[in-house]
Amino acid sequence: MFSSSHKISIARKMLLHKKARLAMSLSAMAFTVVIMLMEMGFFNGINDSQARLATYFNADLVMMDIRSIHLNKYATMDRSRMMQAMGFEEVVEVVPVYKGLVGMKNPQTGLTKVIFVMAFPPDTNPLSLPNYEEVKAALKKQGTVVFDVKSRRIFGKIELGQDIEISDRKYRVGGFVELGPNFSIDGTILMSDATWLWGRWGQESEKVAYGLLRARPGTDIPTLKQQMLDRLPKDVIVLTPEEIRKREVIHTIKAVPLGAIFGVGMVIGFIIGVIICYQILYNEITDHMPQYATLRAMGFSDRFLRKTVVQEALWLSVLGFIPGLAFGYLLYGIIEYHTGILMFLTVGRVALIFCFTIFMCAIGGLIAVRRVTSADPASLY
Amino acid sequence: MNIPLARKNVFQNKKRAAAAVSGIAFSVLLVFMQLGFLQGARTAAAALFERFDYDLGILSERYKFIGAPDHFNKMRLTQARVVPEIESWVNLNIASAWWEDPDTELTSELMVFGITLDEAFVSDPDIRAGLDEIKKNNTVLVDTYSHPGYGDLSIGREVEVNEKTVTIKGHFKLGVSLFSDGCIIVGNDNFFRLTGSDPQEVNYGFLQVKEGADPTIVKEKLKQVLPDDVLVYTKDEMIQQEQDYFISVKPVGVIFQTGVVVAFIVGVVILFQVLNTDISNRLNEFATLKAMGFKSWFIYGIGVKQALLYALMSYFPALGFAYVVFKVVHALSKMPMDLTPGMALFVFSMSLLMCIISCILGLQKVRRTDPAELY
Numbered sequence: 001m002f003s004s005s006h007k008i009s010i011a012r013k014m015l016l017h018k019k020a021r022l023a024m025s026l027s028a029m030a031f032t033v034v035i036m037l038m039e040m041g042f043f044n045g046i047n048d049s050q051a052r053l054a055t056y057f058n059a060d061l062v063m064m065d066i067r068s069i070h071l072n073k074y075a076t077m078d079r080s081r082m083m084q085a086m087g088f089e090e091v092v093e094v095v096p097v098y099k100g101l102v103g104m105k106n107p108q109t110g111l112t113k114v115i116f117v118m119a120f121p122p123d124t125n126p127l128s129l130p131n132y133e134e135v136k137a138a139l140k141k142q143g144t145v146v147f148d149v150k151s152r153r154i155f156g157k158i159e160l161g162q163d164i165e166i167s168d169r170k171y172r173v174g175g176f177v178e179l180g181p182n183f184s185i186d187g188t189i190l191m192s193d194a195t196w197l198w199g200r201w202g203q204e205s206e207k208v209a210y211g212l213l214r215a216r217p218g219t220d221i222p223t224l225k226q227q228m229l230d231r232l233p234k235d236v237i238v239l240t241p242e243e244i245r246k247r248e249v250i251h252t253i254k255a256v257p258l259g260a261i262f263g264v265g266m267v268i269g270f271i272i273g274v275i276i277c278y279q280i281l282y283n284e285i286t287d288h289m290p291q292y293a294t295l296r297a298m299g300f301s302d303r304f305l306r307k308t309v310v311q312e313a314l315w316l317s318v319l320g321f322i323p324g325l326a327f328g329y330l331l332y333g334i335i336e337y338h339t340g341i342l343m344f345l346t347v348g349r350v351a352l353i354f355c356f357t358i359f360m361c362a363i364g365g366l367i368a369v370r371r372v373t374s375a376d377p378a379s380l381y
Numbered sequence: 382m383n384i385p386l387a388r389k390n391v392f393q394n395k396k397r398a399a400a401a402v403s404g405i406a407f408s409v410l411l412v413f414m415q416l417g418f419l420q421g422a423r424t425a426a427a428a429l430f431e432r433f434d435y436d437l438g439i440l441s442e443r444y445k446f447i448g449a450p451d452h453f454n455k456m457r458l459t460q461a462r463v464v465p466e467i468e469s470w471v472n473l474n475i476a477s478a479w480w481e482d483p484d485t486e487l488t489s490e491l492m493v494f495g496i497t498l499d500e501a502f503v504s505d506p507d508i509r510a511g512l513d514e515i516k517k518n519n520t521v522l523v524d525t526y527s528h529p530g531y532g533d534l535s536i537g538r539e540v541e542v543n544e545k546t547v548t549i550k551g552h553f554k555l556g557v558s559l560f561s562d563g564c565i566i567v568g569n570d571n572f573f574r575l576t577g578s579d580p581q582e583v584n585y586g587f588l589q590v591k592e593g594a595d596p597t598i599v600k601e602k603l604k605q606v607l608p609d610d611v612l613v614y615t616k617d618e619m620i621q622q623e624q625d626y627f628i629s630v631k632p633v634g635v636i637f638q639t640g641v642v643v644a645f646i647v648g649v650v651i652l653f654q655v656l657n658t659d660i661s662n663r664l665n666e667f668a669t670l671k672a673m674g675f676k677s678w679f680i681y682g683i684g685v686k687q688a689l690l691y692a693l694m695s696y697f698p699a700l701g702f703a704y705v706v707f708k709v710v711h712a713l714s715k716m717p718m719d720l721t722p723g724m725a726l727f728v729f730s731m732s733l734l735m736c737i738i739s740c741i742l743g744l745q746k747v748r749r750t751d752p753a754e755l756y
Binding site: 021024025027028031032034035038039042101103111112113114152154183184186255256260261264265268269271272275276278279282283286331335338339341 | 394396397400401403404407408410411414415418442443445448449451490558559562630631632635636639640643644646647650651653654655657658661706710713714716
């Protein structure tokens with residue numbers, strides 16, 4: 001009877017009729033979006049933070065001991081494996097990276113706290129850091145270290161040029177980087193391999209944590225990786241930095257049952273959203289009962305009325321999602337700043353929450369829709 | 382004459398009331414969940430210490446948490462005996478190791494706890510009962526909350542720990558999923574043999590003071606006697622600092638606190654919205670009441686009672702539901718999830734606060750109701 005191309009945006013008009021109430025309703029919708037964003041954010045944040053180190057590796061392939069099943073394992077590899085890796089024609093450089101946990105004294109409180117150390121030859125550029133040139137210059141001075149300013153506050157306030165005490169030896173802070181802590185690491189110090197070996201760890205010079213491999217440009221990395229795995233002794237594993245990152249995320253998900261915790265939170269957020277959406281639409285329909293009854297009297301089909309309500313639901317999801325996303329984004333920033341948990345959104349993550357929001361409103365709309373078809377023209381008068 | 386206006390208003394439209402109540406109930410449930418997880422993490426963080434009976438603990442100055450305790454020379458415990466109030470001491474040691482289920486050849490990470498086999502220091506009945514069983518070489522007690530990959534944990538079964546064959550002699554319940562896949566308890570002799578650690582270097586010293594001695598005073602004396610490469614804590618302080626490390630440093634706390642705040646705000650917004658809609662729809666009725674001579678406070682009272690009704694009707698189902706969800710989460714994740722009376726009371730006061738805030742925001746309209754507008 002009335003073609004659907006004949007556009008009267010009844011849905012939008014009905015919704016916008018009472019603006020103050022709509023604003024309120026939308027804020028409730030927005031908060032449910034925030035709940036879902038936060039729960040997802042914490043889940044991803046913890047996993048991403050655990051895997052953060054892998055994203056800094058400036059290498060084509062990373063070699064490590066087979067027992068290093070995750071980044072917080074301190075299993076070391078024999079240095080000779082690096083020499084063997086150099087035997088591959090495509091490998092142009094192998095960078096040794098040492099790592100360990102040491103006790104650093106908080107200069108303010110005098111309490112010793114365990115901090116993560118990474119050491120490497122400064123010229124080799126093993127980490128992609130925006131200020132690597134500065135870091136390199138600082139590390140070249142023997143006994144000088146670079147401190148991660150995002151380390152947790154338990155290490156105290158560290159100034160440039162200050163001496164810090166690690167295992168009864170003094171080291172000078174020659175620069176800063178921004179790496180960030182996670183559930184296993186509270187803070188990080190970088191130093192040169194020479195400074196590392198000069199410390200009490202000297203006897204371990206033949207043992208390295210990672211060998212960062214750089215291949216000749218144009219090398220097919222997966223093929224090289226396979227060749228290395230086939231020909232090197234079975235006590236080492238070779239992975240790309242991206243594979244390490246993924247492996248770490250999977251390990252974290254398996255090791256700590258966070259999925260259930262945040263999943264439950266997300267489901268509850270979703271249910272609240274459905275209820276709010278239902279409630280908004282229900283109220284809207286109740287308020288506009290005479291209008292809907294008039295529409296029916298005019299001969300509009302029930303299908304049309306249902307479509308109107310579902311459209312309203314979709315409008316709600318879009319209008320609730322935008323402020324929710326904005327507020328969530330703000331909260332992500334605040335939480336990352338205060339906690340060091342890596343909180344970021346990707347297109348995929350935003351899309352996921354958006355889908356949830358639409359789905360949530362669609363359900364709410366479908367529950368509310370039954371009411372609109374009960375609008376009775378006869379009751380108008 | 383007393384007409385329960387608030388109740389009649391709430392129940393006039395049952396469907397809408399149900400939607401409102403379920404919305405608020407779910408946000409209250411979310412508050413419960415977040416608090417439950419927070420409480421669970423707090424309990425899990427220091428659960429090990431709760432299994433033992435001691436007054437004072439000695440730790441390395443480089444102590445971080447159970448997962449990275451560092452070690453100190455056992456000599457420090459001998460030195461501690463210089464303080465006459467010290468009755469006795471034991472030491473507890475922790476190392477990570479590998480567990481292998483011989484049937485599936487699946488290896489998992491494992492935490493090995495080595496203890497002095499002295500039942501005076503063990504408060505957990507399961508562990509205490511098992512102490513006699515693990516005196517022999519290569520005998521262990523296993524945590525039944527360990528990861529399913531550990532395989533069959535029946536008593537008498539032989540499994541591999543660090544490639545050495547050990548026999549399961551008993552069970553206990555701890556849950557170390559924050560740190561590892563699972564754990565076993567062995568006697569210290571077995572501990573040093575299985576892990577290859579240096580027996581002179583220990584992770585924890587647990588001390589008991591003589592009858593009548595005050596642990597806090599003994600602690601100060603110990604601090605004076607011992608070099609500063611070790612820390613001395615009372616049992617409560619030890620538990621406190623272990624929990625603080627997880628809740629504040631890590632920081633698990635902020636994750637769940639944010640959840641609580643957001644859920645609370647959602648509850649306020651829903652309740653406000655419900656009140657607001659209801660009041661707008663009934664402005665005429667309220668104006669009539671005013672015209673009839675009822676005072677404003679009477680009308681406010683109706684609004685407040687309505688809010689209170691919604692809050693109460695949402696709180697109790699949420700409480701019941703939370704109880705069930707806690708049980709389910711505990712069954713799934715082995716995380717200690719306890720719905721304590723304190724928590725129930727705290728959430729109840731949060732519900733009341735929700736009610737108060739939404740009343741303050743939502744009842745502004747009532748003030749403006751004007752009988753003259755009726756016509």
